[in-house]
Amino acid sequence: MKKHLFLAIAVAIVMSGSNVFAQNNQPEKKKLTPEQRIELQAKRMEQRLMLDENTSAKFIPLYKEYLQALQSCRQTPQKDGQKGELTDAQIKENLKKRLETQRAVVETKEKYLDKFSEILTARQLAEVFKAGHRRPMPFARNNKFRPGRPDACPGQFMHCHDFCPAPSEPAK
Template sequence: MKLLFRSLLLLCLLAALPAVAQPGQGDRQARMSQLENAKIAYITEKVSLTQDQAQRFWPVYNEYSAKRRELYHTMRKLRTDDQNALSDAQVKENLTKAFALRQQEVDLEKDYFNKFQKLLSIRQVSKLFQAERQFTKEVLRRVADRPGGPPAGPGTGVVN
């Protein structure tokens, strides 16, 4: 049963990633949904979640993800302003806000680290954070490798 569960999750991952990396296939929301499904499959496989663990883990992880995404969007808004159009005081205020948001991000990770330990073994928690980074790198690599994708290299934000 466990092997079947993992095989199905891995199949979802392999099926979804190529579609995410190709432009013009459906709308953005469908691609984001595919990406999310691929991430679930990837993390479930890499962390070796049992079915019982997965049922308890994913609601907590989704809550964590939503809070982290909210912080990211707030931080991104600070960086979208044209720095040359801002006064020194406004630039300083934005930087101070960015530091506070980064601290909130660290505090959030610590809080959920403790919550995850109640659901998973410490080794699984470690694998979770590693799997998140690996998944992100893989998606960025696939996007960079697609025709018309951004060039990879230093300063481009794309990791090879």
């Protein structure tokens, strides 16, 4: 009896102490400043494009300038602490602001396309303007239309041709 009680107490001590050892002892990640983030993005792009020293010396300052210009286009004003439902006027105003931001981003990209084309090849330009572009998934995570499944998407979703094989024969 004493043996079982001792064993139960020992198991309880071990189980309660395991939480102490399971805690994350990793140091917190340092938050990068916007300048550090831009510097890091420029170095990554330089490596991705495999630039020589001469081209890199021209490209990096221009790319940093481009990233800063995009960042200034995309900065959104702080919210006014609005909670709850938005009025129709507020929704329209938000949509107008979003469209203005998109217009500014497009104009900035067009401006820098001309500048980058003096330094880079067409394939490198495509890589520069592809960077940071996240493509929306054409199907929900739990949707049955996923690549690799026998009933994979037959082409009715946006961009599905990139993920799904073309149907070999019409569905019956």
